Amino acid sequence: MSSKIYFGNNNRFSFKRGALSVASRLHHKIAPKHALKTARRLFLTPAKGRETNPVPEGMVIKAVPTKQGSMMTYKLGSGPTWVLTHGWSGSSNQFFPLMEHIAEAGFTALAYDHPGHGKSEGKEGSIPAFLNALDGILNQQAKIEGVVAHSMGGATLLESEHPSLHGKPIILVAPVLKYWDNLFGTIEASGYSMKLFKEVIASVGQEYNVRIEDIDPFVKLGKRQSPVVIVHDKGDRFAPFGVSKEATMYDHVTLVETEGLGHGRVLKSDPLKEAFSRVAGPLI
Template sequence: MSSKIYFRQGKGFDLRRGMINLTTRLHHTIAPGHARKVAKNLLLTPDRSKRLIEEPAGLVRRQIETSEGKIMTYQLGQGPTWILGHGWSGSSSQFFSLMEHIAAAGYTALAFDNPAHGESEGRYGHLPGFVKAFDSVLDQQASIAGVIAHSMGGAMVLESRHALLEGKPVLLVAPVLNYTENLVSTVRRSGYSMKLFDEVVGEIAETYQYALDSIDPLERLKARLGSAVIVHDKADRFASFAHSKQAEQYDHVKLLATEGLGHGRILNSDPLRQAFDSLAS
C-alpha cells in the first residue's frame, strides 16, 4: 500500500477521512473501471527510496530473472549465505551497514530489492509478489545459513514455503506479524473505499491464488521449525510490538526489545548486530 496512506500520521489525517471516503465511493459509482485503476496505483505503488547511501567496498550487484521481472541483488563477503529482505517502500541499501557486519563475521550477505522497489523492475508491489521474488532468490542458492527480514519482509519470509528455509534461523526486525489485520485496519482508518480496496486485493488474490485472509505471519512463526530472534522497538509506530511480544511465548522465539530506535533506525543499531551474532553462533 502506498506510503501516502500507510505512513500517514497526525490530526489532519482524521479530518480528511470523511472526504476521502465520499470521493472514492462516488468515483467508484460513476467510473468503476477508472476508479479501480486509480486505486491500484495508490494502494500498490511504493515509494522508491532516493536516499544515497555509500555502498560497501566489494559489493557485487547482479540482476536475476524472476516471474516478477528483473530483480537486483547485492552480495558482500564470503562463506555461508544469509539472505536479507526489506519491507514496504524500503530497499537493500538499508542493510548495507549490517551486510558489512555479516561479511566481517565470515559470511556472505545477500540482499535483494523487491518488485517495484529499489533497482528492481515492477510497477506494483504486494506481499504475494514479495514471496515470489524471495523464492526466486532462494531458487538460485545451493544452501543458506539463515534469513534476516525487516517489517513487511518478515511477513514475506514467514509466508514462504521454500524448502531451503526448513529449520533455518530467522532474524526478524520490526516484523508486521499481524499483516492482514494491519493492512485492512489502516485502509479503513484512512477513509478509503473498502469496496475498491476489496476489488484490488481480489484481483491480486485471483492472479496469484493467494487469498488475503490466508495470510497469517504470526501463526506461521508459531508453526515453523528453527530458532527465531525478533528485534523490535517498544515504541514502533508502524509495526505492532505487542504481536512480537505475543510471539515471545513460543519456545523457539526470542524477543530483544529496544527503546528509542523506532521502525527504521533499528536497522543500523548495535542491538541488531548483537542479535545476529548470537543467532549465527
C-alpha cells in the same frame, strides 16, 4: 502503500479522511473499473525510499531473473550465505551497514530489491509478488545459512515454504505479524472505501491465483520449527511492538527489545548486529 493517501493516528474526525471517504466511494460508484485501476496504483505502488548508505567496498551488484522479473541483488563477503529481505517502500540499501557486519563475521550477505523497489523491475508490489521474488532468489542458492527480514519482508518470509528455509534460523526486524489487522486498521483510519480496497485485494489474489485471505504471518510463525529472533523497537509507529511481545508465547521465538530506534533506524543498530552474532555463532 503509497504515501499519497492520508493516514491518521487516531479515530477523531478529519476533514481529509471525510473527503477521501466520500470521493473514493463516489468514484467507485460512477466509474468502478477506473476506480479499481486507480486504487491498485495507490495501494500497490511503493514510495521510493532514500538510499543514504554508501555502497561498501567489494559489493557485487547483479540483476538476476525470477518469476517476478529481474531483481537486483547485492552480495558482500564470502562463506555461508545469509539472505536479507527488506520491507514495503524499502530497499537493500537499508541493509548495507548490517551486511558489512555479516561479511566481517565471515559470512556472505545477499540482499535484493523487491519488485517495484530499489533497482528491480516492476511497478507494483504485494505479498504474492514479494513471495515470487524471494523464492526466485532462494532457488538460485545452493544453500543458505539463515535469513534477516524487515517489516513486510518478514511477513513474506513466514509465508514462504521454500525447502532451503527448513531448519534455518530467522531474524525478524520490526515485523508486521498480524498483517491484516494492521492493514485494515490503516485503511479504515484513512477513510478510504473499504469495499474498493477489498476489490484490490481480490484482484491481486486472482492475478496470482492465491487465496489472499490465507496470509497469516502470526500463525505461520507458530508453525516454524527453527529458532526465530525478533528485534523490535518499543516505539515503532508502523509495526505494533505488542504483537512481537505476544509472539514470545511460542517457545522458539526470542524477543530483543530496543528503544528510540523506530521502524527504520533499528536496521543499522548495535542490538541487531549483536542479535545476528548470537544467532549466527562462530564459524568453525
